Amino acid sequence: MSHKIGITACSNPMHPSFSADLARLCQILRELGFDPVLSPCLFDNGSGFSGTGAERADALMNLYCDPEITDIFDVSGGDMANEVLPYLDFSVIAASGKRFWGYSDLTTIVNAVTTATGNESMLYQVRNLLYDHSAEQITLFQNAFPGSLPASSTSLAHFCRAITWKV
Structure with a gap:
């Protein structure tokens, strides 16, 4: 059974050279039983941004509004995540x-979502599935989502502890 997950970039845009890695990441996720839904705000649109703060927030909110999506993974990082905060609808989230x-810097969104909504948020970069120790990361990721989503808090806590020791 495939589970839809959102992939977005609320902070710095991905460089066009990330396209091949994104395709590989999506393939890994599909092999693990996920159906990635890509945000329109992933790549640099030529301005050094993947959209305005409002546009990136709108793309994120669209993922939150899709009833089939279970989790949202941000593949970015950098120094622009705080630009989306004023545009988020925490009641919808x-x-x-x-x-x-x-x-x-997605910590700003992780903390805001958890504080404002009580929803779980995780400090984790899903791109870890691509790089050093990827085989181990993939196994840990897969074990964090046994059976069907959402995974239990116990398996997620184990996953988060297991991945942080290598960082």
Whole structure:
């Protein structure tokens, strides 16, 4: 059974050279039973941004509003995540029950979502599935989502502890 997950970039845009890695990441996720839904705000649109703060927030909110998406993973990082905060509808986010996963300056969104909604958010970069120790990361990721989503808090806590020791 495939589970839809959102892939977005609320912070710095991905460089066009990330296209091949994104395709590989999506393939890995599909092999793990996920159906990635890509945000329109992933890549640099030529301005040094993947959209305005409002546009990136709108793309994120669209993922929250899709009832089939269970989790949202941000593949970015950098120094622009705070630009989306004024445009987020935390009542919609709370009602969705979805987890937000991000790393680096996405901590601003991770903390805001958890604080404002009570929804779980995870400090994790899903791109880890591509790089050093990818086989181990893939196994840990797969074990964090046994059976069907959402995974239990126990398996996610184990996953988060297991991945942080290598960082």
